[in-house]
Amino acid sequence: MAEPPPRILPSPTAATAPFWQAAREHRLLLPRTADGEPYFYPRPFSPGNLAPGTEWVEASGRGVLYSYTVDRRGTAPAFAARAPYVIGIVELEEGPRMTTNIVECAIEDVRIGMAVEAVYEDVDDEVTLVQFRPV
Amino acid sequence: MRNGRRAAISGTAEWAPQRRWDTPMFGLEAYGKLAREALDDAGMELGEIDGILCTRLGDAPMFAPAAVAEYLGIATNFGEVVDLGGANATGMVWRAAAAIEAGVCDACLCLLPSVPAPPQPGASPRTQNWMMGADAWGAPHGQFDAPYGLINPNSHFAMVAQRYMYEYDLAPRTLAKVAVQGRENALLNPRAIFRDQPITIEDVLSSPMVVDPLHLLEIVMPCSGGAGVVVTTLERAQRTGLRPVVVSGFGEHITHKSITYAPSLTQIPIVAAADRAFAMAGVGREAIDVASMYDCYTITVLVTIEDSGFCAKGDGARFVEEHDLRFSGDWPLNTHGGQLGMGQGGAAGGMSHVVDVVTQLQGRAGPRQVGSAERGYVTGTGGCMSEQVALVLEGA
Numbered sequence: 001m002a003e004p005p006p007r008i009l010p011s012p013t014a015a016t017a018p019f020w021q022a023a024r025e026h027r028l029l030l031p032r033t034a035d036g037e038p039y040f041y042p043r044p045f046s047p048g049n050l051a052p053g054t055e056w057v058e059a060s061g062r063g064v065l066y067s068y069t070v071d072r073r074g075t076a077p078a079f080a081a082r083a084p085y086v087i088g089i090v091e092l093e094e095g096p097r098m099t100t101n102i103v104e105c106a107i108e109d110v111r112i113g114m115a116v117e118a119v120y121e122d123v124d125d126e127v128t129l130v131q132f133r134p135v
Numbered sequence: 136m137r138n139g140r141r142a143a144i145s146g147t148a149e150w151a152p153q154r155r156w157d158t159p160m161f162g163l164e165a166y167g168k169l170a171r172e173a174l175d176d177a178g179m180e181l182g183e184i185d186g187i188l189c190t191r192l193g194d195a196p197m198f199a200p201a202a203v204a205e206y207l208g209i210a211t212n213f214g215e216v217v218d219l220g221g222a223n224a225t226g227m228v229w230r231a232a233a234a235i236e237a238g239v240c241d242a243c244l245c246l247l248p249s250v251p252a253p254p255q256p257g258a259s260p261r262t263q264n265w266m267m268g269a270d271a272w273g274a275p276h277g278q279f280d281a282p283y284g285l286i287n288p289n290s291h292f293a294m295v296a297q298r299y300m301y302e303y304d305l306a307p308r309t310l311a312k313v314a315v316q317g318r319e320n321a322l323l324n325p326r327a328i329f330r331d332q333p334i335t336i337e338d339v340l341s342s343p344m345v346v347d348p349l350h351l352l353e354i355v356m357p358c359s360g361g362a363g364v365v366v367t368t369l370e371r372a373q374r375t376g377l378r379p380v381v382v383s384g385f386g387e388h389i390t391h392k393s394i395t396y397a398p399s400l401t402q403i404p405i406v407a408a409a410d411r412a413f414a415m416a417g418v419g420r421e422a423i424d425v426a427s428m429y430d431c432y433t434i435t436v437l438v439t440i441e442d443s444g445f446c447a448k449g450d451g452a453r454f455v456e457e458h459d460l461r462f463s464g465d466w467p468l469n470t471h472g473g474q475l476g477m478g479q480g481g482a483a484g485g486m487s488h489v490v491d492v493v494t495q496l497q498g499r500a501g502p503r504q505v506g507s508a509e510r511g512y513v514t515g516t517g518g519c520m521s522e523q524v525a526l527v528l529e530g531a
Contacts, residue, residue, distance in 0.1 A: 008270075008286070010278035020278075040396075041279045067301070067400055069293035070347040071284055076266075079284045087284050089294060089395045099280045099395045112301040129282055 005078045009127045015044045018056055023128040026120040028059040030094060040096035061118035062135070063092040070107055086110055090132050104133035142232035143372035143379035143531060146177025146365045147490045148246070151326035152358035152478030156250045162192025163206040165248030169361050170207060173244065177365045178375045184365075186213035186234055186243030188227040190482055193252050213240040220517030221429050222387070223247060224362070224485035225524035229385035231366035242371065246363030249481025267518065280393050288431065289354060291394040291519030293346035296434035298400040300348060305452040307348060310433040311339035314352050314475050316460040317430060321472025323462070323503040328358060328478035353433040353475070360480015362490055369531060378497045383510075384416025384527035394519045402442060405514060408525040409443040412512075416527035420445050423527075424508040425495045426466075427488035429516035430473040439514050440468075443525065462503040470495060470503050485515045489526070496530040 012020040019042050022029035030038040031054045033046035038057055045052050068088035074080030086102040088110075102110050103119060116132040123129055148169050160168065166189065174181060184207075187200040195202035200214025213234045219226040224247060231243035266286050269276035276285075284290065299305055318334050321327035334352060342351040372379030386408035391397040413419065420443070428439045441451035458466040471477055471491040474484045492511035494500050508530065515524040 008266075008277070008281045010282055011272065012278065013273050016275075016278055041275050067294040067298040068347075069290050069297060069349075070344070071290060072344050072346065074284075075287035075289050075346065076284065082284070085284065087290050087294070089400075097395050099283050099285045099393070101283050112297065 007123070008078050009123060015054065016042045018042070020127070023120060023130050026128070028061045028118050028130060029056050030059045030092070030096060031055065032057050038092075038094040038096050040098055057094070060093050063090045063116055063132070065089075065102065065110070065112055065114045065116055065132075066091040066097055067112060068102060068110055088132065090116055098130070100130065100132045102133065103131045109134075140236045140238060141369040141381055142235040142366055143369040143381045144228070144364045144489075144493050144528070145179065145367050145372040145375050145379060146173050146377060147363070147493050148172035148176060149326060149362040149487065149490045150360050150480065150483070152328050152360040152480035152483075154328070154356070154358055154478070156359040159251045159253040160248070161194040161252050162248055163194050163202060165250050165361055166192065166203055166246055167207055169246045169248055169363050170244050173246065173363050173365050177377065179242065179365060179367070181207065181209060183242045183367070183371070184209055184244055185211050186231060186240040187211050188215045188217060188231055188243055188245045190217060190223055190247065192248070211240070213243065219515070219522045219524070221431060221485045222515030222517035222522045222524045223482060224489050225513055225515030225526050226387060228364065228366060228382060228489055228526060229387065229524065232382035232385065235366060235368055242365065242367035244363065245366055246361070247483040247486050248361040249483045250359045250361060276393050280395060285393065285395070288519055289346045289349065292432045292434055293349050294394055295400050295438070295520055296348050296432070299434065299438060302401050303449045303452070305437070307340055308336055309452045309455050310353060310437060311336040312455055313430070313433040313436045313460070314339050316464075317469050317473035317476040319461050320470050320503055321476025323501075324472045324477060327472040327476050328356065329472070329476050349432055349434065355431050355474045355479040355484065358478040358480050360478070360483040362480060362483040362486035364486070364489055364493065373531065379531040380493045380496045381529045381531050382526065383529040384412040384414070385525065386411030386415070387522070387524045389522040391521050392518060394521070397520070401438065402448070403438050403520050404523040405439050405525060406442045408523050412525040412527050413444070416529070418510065418527065422510050423512045424467075424510055425470060425492060425505050426468050426512040427470070427491040428468060428514045429485055429488060430469055430475050431479070431484070431516060433475070435516055435520065436468070436473070439516065443512070443514065462500070462505050467505045470500060470505060488513045488515070492528050496528060
């Protein structure tokens with residue numbers, strides 16, 4: 001039997017590095033369009049109108065759980081050891097939606113619409129993932 | 136009639152999905168074998184084919200249409216690689232029809248072989264995550280979805296179901312009914328992997344929860360397989376022994392790749408695709424005699440029924456409860472058993488729905504024939520409820 005693949009971690013690019021650097025500092029930084037609308041995920045231009053450049057705005061880190069599922073089996077080999085765990089979509093106070101895990105919460109207590117806040121998982125010396133927990 | 140030409144499906148080929156495929160073939164070999172079977176079914180000659188539609192093949196990862204044409208030994212006037220996942224089949228059919236109507240070509244192969252290649256000497260087996268392209272350097276989803284486990288369609292569709300249940304009235308039993316009635320149709324399909332295994336709603340609800348709220352029996356079984364059709368001019372199709380199936384309306388709509396960034400989790404892309412397809416065909420929803428909807432999961436079917444306009448928004452559950460969806464029922468759906476009942480023959484899974492409706496319109500469905508069917512509706516759903524195609528097909 002082959003070894004299970006290692007945990008999947010982000011490899012930041014020039015366009016996304018400010019987001020991941022902020023996460024390292026336990027801050028949630030969102031890109032915004034030339035019109036000032038926050039969006040996610042970061043691009044080197046505004047999605048929808050392609051206005052060049054990226055401005056950044058610090059987000060509150062608060063939002064509500066928009067939807068979720070419980071991955072009971074670890075549907076990819078890299079996640080098998082973590083199952084069961086919650087994959088969720090959080091709608092941030094500022095509007096954009098992010099993929100995340102819901103942590104520090106019993107699986108049976110997870111509900112759509114629950115208020116959540118960002119917490120920061122320092123995975124190693126380089127990568128911090130933005131996770132969410134109930135407020 | 137567009138440009139004085141109409142396009143029609145003339146013949147089909149389909150291999151029974153199998154969990155373990157006994158006869159490994161390279162993609163080009165499998166494409167050619169399917170081509171022979173589809174041409175034989177249509178009573179057409181290889182030399183008539185001047186259009187190739189395919190996906191990237193394992194042994195032709197680049198320039199695939201050229202590789203296929205060369206391998207088959209033909210020259211073509213149209214070559215197209217379609218990359219719409221579960222919407223590949225429906226996407227191929229309308230692209231072929233549009234090319235034929237435009238006068239670019241006269242007869243196309245739309246084939247989706249999906250079988251394992253012979254093992255490569257010296258290559259070591261690896262455990263791989265199925266990343267849907269997110270493992271490519273720079274891929275946004277590799278950074279913002281995959282680290283959280285959102286890499287398998289299961290989780291994307293589960294979050295659609297969960298949100299739908301939050302916004303609308305939908306009980307787990309209703310979703311289970313979709314799987315049960317599909318399975319009843321599968322019992323009469325000799326190509327269905329579950330042809331010997333009837334199930335009940337209780338079986339579905341007591342099967343293991345895989346990704347809440349979806350149970351194991353609400354999720355397709357991944358298999359190997361292959362399927363496809365020949366699309367040609369109506370005039371040419373009329374000179375075969377089979378009833379031509381006119382591609383009378385089509386639409387396609389794509390809104391996102393990962394479900395997190397979808398404009399809506401509960402109103403799906405098929406809305407625009409279906410509106411366009413029915414407007415093009417010039418018929419209303421009531422004209423449909425048989426439907427075959429991409430059923431990677433039970434939830435896909437329920438929302439596709441609703442967002443295709445067969446009932447009001449939010450009434451999908453009531454529609455499923457009020458109708459008998461078996462081939463013998465008042466609203467025949469997925470009369471081949473769906474992919475849930477037949478097994479998902481890899482990339483060919485979406486083609487099973489095209490073959491299903493063509494088979495019905497040609498009156499070749501045997502014990503599961505719906506009676507005289509004039510018009511059918513087919514959907515394809517790719518990725519994560521992200522790309523959808525609607526077809527209106529009509530017996531000539």
